[in-house]
Amino acid sequence: MSILQVKNASKHFGRLVAVNGVSLTVEPGELRAVIGPNGAGKTTFFNLISGFFPPTSGSIVFDGRDITDFSEHRRVEMGMARTFQITEIFPELTARENVRVAVEVACGARMKPWLAAAAKRRVAARVDELLEMGGIAAMADRLVGELSHGDQRATEIMMSLALNPRLLLLDEPTAGMGDQETYHVTKLIRRLHKDQKLSIVLIEHDMRVIFHLADRIMVLAEGAVLAEGTPDEIAANERVQAAYLGKAA
Amino acid sequence: MNAIQHAGAPAVAPNPVAILRERAFTLVVWLALLTMPYWMGAVGGYTELASRVVIMGLAAMALNFLLGFTGVLSFGQAAYFGLGAYGTAMTIKYLVPSTPLALLVGIAVASVAAMVIGFLIRKLRGVYFAMVTIAFGQVFYFITFRWNNVTGGDDGLTGWRRQPLHLGFADIDLLAHDKVFYYFALAVFALCVAVMAFILRSPFGRTLIAIRENERRARFLGIPVEQHIWLSFVISGLFASVAGGLYALLSNFVDPRALRWDMSGNFVIMAVLGGMRSFWGPLIGAAIFVVLQDFVSSRTENWMSFVGVFFMLVVLFFPRGVLGIFKRRTSK
Numbered sequence: 001m002s003i004l005q006v007k008n009a010s011k012h013f014g015r016l017v018a019v020n021g022v023s024l025t026v027e028p029g030e031l032r033a034v035i036g037p038n039g040a041g042k043t044t045f046f047n048l049i050s051g052f053f054p055p056t057s058g059s060i061v062f063d064g065r066d067i068t069d070f071s072e073h074r075r076v077e078m079g080m081a082r083t084f085q086i087t088e089i090f091p092e093l094t095a096r097e098n099v100r101v102a103v104e105v106a107c108g109a110r111m112k113p114w115l116a117a118a119a120k121r122r123v124a125a126r127v128d129e130l131l132e133m134g135g136i137a138a139m140a141d142r143l144v145g146e147l148s149h150g151d152q153r154a155t156e157i158m159m160s161l162a163l164n165p166r167l168l169l170l171d172e173p174t175a176g177m178g179d180q181e182t183y184h185v186t187k188l189i190r191r192l193h194k195d196q197k198l199s200i201v202l203i204e205h206d207m208r209v210i211f212h213l214a215d216r217i218m219v220l221a222e223g224a225v226l227a228e229g230t231p232d233e234i235a236a237n238e239r240v241q242a243a244y245l246g247k248a249a
Numbered sequence: 250m251n252a253i254q255h256a257g258a259p260a261v262a263p264n265p266v267a268i269l270r271e272r273a274f275t276l277v278v279w280l281a282l283l284t285m286p287y288w289m290g291a292v293g294g295y296t297e298l299a300s301r302v303v304i305m306g307l308a309a310m311a312l313n314f315l316l317g318f319t320g321v322l323s324f325g326q327a328a329y330f331g332l333g334a335y336g337t338a339m340t341i342k343y344l345v346p347s348t349p350l351a352l353l354v355g356i357a358v359a360s361v362a363a364m365v366i367g368f369l370i371r372k373l374r375g376v377y378f379a380m381v382t383i384a385f386g387q388v389f390y391f392i393t394f395r396w397n398n399v400t401g402g403d404d405g406l407t408g409w410r411r412q413p414l415h416l417g418f419a420d421i422d423l424l425a426h427d428k429v430f431y432y433f434a435l436a437v438f439a440l441c442v443a444v445m446a447f448i449l450r451s452p453f454g455r456t457l458i459a460i461r462e463n464e465r466r467a468r469f470l471g472i473p474v475e476q477h478i479w480l481s482f483v484i485s486g487l488f489a490s491v492a493g494g495l496y497a498l499l500s501n502f503v504d505p506r507a508l509r510w511d512m513s514g515n516f517v518i519m520a521v522l523g524g525m526r527s528f529w530g531p532l533i534g535a536a537i538f539v540v541l542q543d544f545v546s547s548r549t550e551n552w553m554s555f556v557g558v559f560f561m562l563v564v565l566f567f568p569r570g571v572l573g574i575f576k577r578r579t580s581k
Contacts, residue, residue, distance in 0.1 A: 050469065076471030088469070090462035101459045102470050109452040110472055156466075163471060 001064055003028045003167050003199045009048050009058030011041075018044040020223040021058070026167070029197045031189075033210045036220035037243065042203045043085060045220065046171050049201070050082045051075045063166065081165035083156045085172045085203075091145030095136050095155050098144050099127050102162035126162070134158040134188065150181030154188065161192070168192070170202045174209055182206060189213060211235070219243075278529055282435060286428045296427035297499065298543055300434050302536045304495045307438050309519035309531035311488030314445055316517070317525035318454070319481040320461030322375075324513050325382030326489045328366075328389045331508020332359035333490025334497035335393060335400065342409035348423060348498065349414065352437075355494040356487060362389075363486025364479075371479040374464075383510050393505040405504030423498070434495050441488050446528065448484065457481050489516075518556070522563055524570025533571050 004026040011019040019041040026032050034042050048055045051072040059068045067075055090098050103126050109115060115123065131137040134154040139147055144155050153173060160168060173189065174182040186209050192198045193213065204210050210217065210231070217234045219226040227237045234240055285299040312326045336355030345351070366385050373381055393400040400406055414421040414433070423430050448454045456477055459467040468474050497503040506512060515538065523534025538556060545552035567574045 071473070072468050073471045073473045076469065082469055084465070084469075088463055088466040090459055090466060092462055093458070097455070101455050101467075104452040104455065105471050110456050110477075111453055113448065113451045113453060115452060159466075159470065 001028075002026060002061075003030075003063060004049070004201070005061040006045075006049060007059045007061070009045070009055045009060065011044050011048055011053070012056045017223055019048065019055075022220065022223070022225055024201075024218060026199055026201060028166075028199055029193075031193045031200045031202065031213055031215050033214035033217045034201060034203045034220060035205070035210060035217060036226070039222075040220040041223040042220055043171055044223075046082065046169055046201075046203060050080060050169055076163055076165075079164065079166035080169070081160035081163045081167070082169035083153075083160055083171060083173060085175060087149070087152045087156050089144050089152055089156050089159070092143060094141050095144045095147065095151070096127060096131065096140040098155050099130050099158055099162055100124075102159040103127050103130070106163045130158045130162055133161075133191075135184065148181070150177055150184055153177070153181075153185055157185075157188065166199060168198055168200045170200060170204075172203050172205060174204065174206050182209065186212060274529070278532070282438075286431050294540065294543070296431055298539065300427070300431045300495075300499050301539050301543075302532075303431070303434050303438050304492050304499060305515075305519065305539050306532035306535040307441055307495070308489050308492035309516050309523070309535045310442060310445065310528075311485050311492060312516040313520040313525050313531040314449075314488065315481050315485035316520055317527075317530070318449055318461060319457040319478060320464075321478055321481065322379045322517070323382040323482070323485070324379040324510065324517065325384075325386030326485065326516050327508045327510065327512035328382075328386035329359040329363050329486035329489040330493035330496070330512065330516075331389060331393070331503075331505075332362055333493030334503040334507045335406065335493075336490070337494035338406045338409060338497045338503045339399075341412060342406065346412045348412045351412075352491070352494040352498075355497075356490045359490030359493065360483060360487045363483045363490075367479045367482035367486070371475040371482070383513065386508060386510055386513055390505055390509045393508065401504070403505060405502055407502055410501040411498040430499065434499070437491060437495060441491050445484075445488060449528070453477075453480075518560055522560055522570055524572035526569060527572045530570050530572045537571065 002025045004024070006022060006024040008021050008023055009019060010017065010021055022041075022045055024032070034045065036042050047053055049060060051067070051070060055068065059066055061067070062075065062078060062080060065078070067078065070078075090101070100123065103123050104110065107119070107123065109119070128137070131140045134157065136147075136151050136154050136158070139151060144152060147155070157170070157173065170189065174185050177185065189200065189202070190213055193200055202213065214231055216229065217231055218228045219234060219240050221243050226243055227234060227240050229237070282303065285302070286296045289295060289299045308326070308330055312323065315321050315323055333355040336358040337351040340351035340354040341348070344354070370378060370381050394403060396402070411423045411430070413423060421429060421433070423433055449457070456467065456472050459470070459472065460474055460477060464474055493507065496507060519534035519538045520531040521534070522537060523532065524530030537559075541556050541559065542552055545555045563571060
């Protein structure tokens with residue numbers, strides 16, 4: 001069974017059609033990249049999947065259930081997590097506290113007035129594990145707002161991972177990063193995909209990152225699907241080259 | 250990092266010096282509160298003024314639970330403060346002559362109001378939230394103002410007084426001496442403050458701070474933000490109503506100004522003045538406000554303009570409040 005099925009989704013803002021009848025199927029364990037020129041509707045499409053706003057028409061099926069009308073937090077409970085194009089974190093908390101909130105919510109403690117000692121230890125161990133995996137253990141007790149862009153991004157990804165997602169939505173995870181940081185984050189995503197068999201949908205501009213990571217690529221242009229296929233097929237596609245790669249290269 | 254800012258919501262592993270500094274500060278606050286009636290006179294105050302500091306401090310800290318630790322500005326907390334005050338006063342006057350029972354009735358009435366109103370406005374944000382809380386607050390103001398034969402209207406509710414406490418093993422006459430009532434108020438204050446600090450250190454409390462820091466991130470971590478803001482609003486209203494009940498008991502009197510919008514504004518001023526990112530900040534703000542009010546209003550009617558100037562100076566030069574000054578100095 002597919003982990004995610006978007007069927008003919010559209011989003012209108014007044015008279016502007018941001019997303020126009022886009023369908024997408026993601027298989028478990030797949031890493032799917034969504035690319036396209038600026039204004040192609042990639043982020044809007046992500047917002048439809050994650051429940052930021054409802055689609056004007058079409059439906060979204062996650063793990064066999066129609067979630068079109070579900071709130072964001074119910075989608076998270078079902079195992080969908082996302083990051084944002086502009087990193088969204090809790091700037092005045094430490095990296096550790098950032099991840100801890102996510103771990104506590106994931107273990108169902110968000111309404112609890114206290115945690116038993118055993119639960120507290122489990123949370124702390126999980127937080128340590130995630131900080132280690134994200135390569136941010138060394139700066140765990142610094143305010144996350146003071147960290148480098150790459151470390152902030154790693155923190156955000158680790159917070160999403162703390163939710164034990166079965167589908168991870170990453171919106172331009174390497175946007176605004178230098179080569180070193182891009183390499184660091186790409187390696188992290190690759191590990192999540194290869195080692196943890198996590199299903200990932202990724203919006204990205206950096207072609208090196210995409211061709212390095214993606215199993216399949218979907219190309220959006222002006223709100224509609226322009227092409228879909230393996231990285232090689234997309235690279236060879238003349239319409240894609242005309243609309244996107246040609247200009248980017 | 251720094252002690253003051255994180256008091257009440259400490260980092261997971263802050264450095265030991267910060268922990269020590271935080272504990273030392275908390276100790277100083279409690280020592281000052283415990284001895285206040287004995288030195289208030291020496292610095293030109295009196296016991297009733299000390300009681301007012303504690304009561305207004307509780308109200309400002311209750312507001313700050315919502316403002317400083319959830320990131321939501323209510324300009325109508327006086328409604329719950331006032332409902333607590335009227336609930337307490339009217340219970341003693343019309344129903345049962347019992348101080349603790351009257352307080353509980355006042356708290357219950359105000360909490361139910363906060364639940365209903367909070368539920369209606371939980372999806373609003375920013376200025377809209379603040380405006381609607383003012384509007385709801387004014388509704389209660391006009392009810393108490395107009396409903397003369399029950400609330401006493403503009404003249405206030407008189408003809409009742411706080412009742413002795415019957416503890417089973419001993420009776421405490423709260424009326425006999427100002428100091429007795431001060432310690433009664435301080436005990437209630439301590440209980441409320443302890444509960445608030447406890448909530449802020451809990452997983453639930455951390456979701457509130459998460460919402461303050463970044464609502465969008467909190468939402469996409471799976472926190473139903475509206476539900477949590479609603480709960481925070483109710484908790485804030487509940488503790489504001491405790492302060493209101495004590496306020497009525499302090500003067501054996503309550504009038505509609507207790508729930509007018511400018512009272513709500515005073516709570517916001519106290520919180521911002523003292524430092525809304527710190528747990529104790531609003532108490533310090535309330536102390537400054539109440540003492541300044543008492544000191545200046547005995548010399549001129551325009552006391553509010555002095556408070557206003559002081560407020561502007563603090564906001565302009567120390568945006569993190571009076572405790573922010575302290576924090577800046579100690580963190581260097």
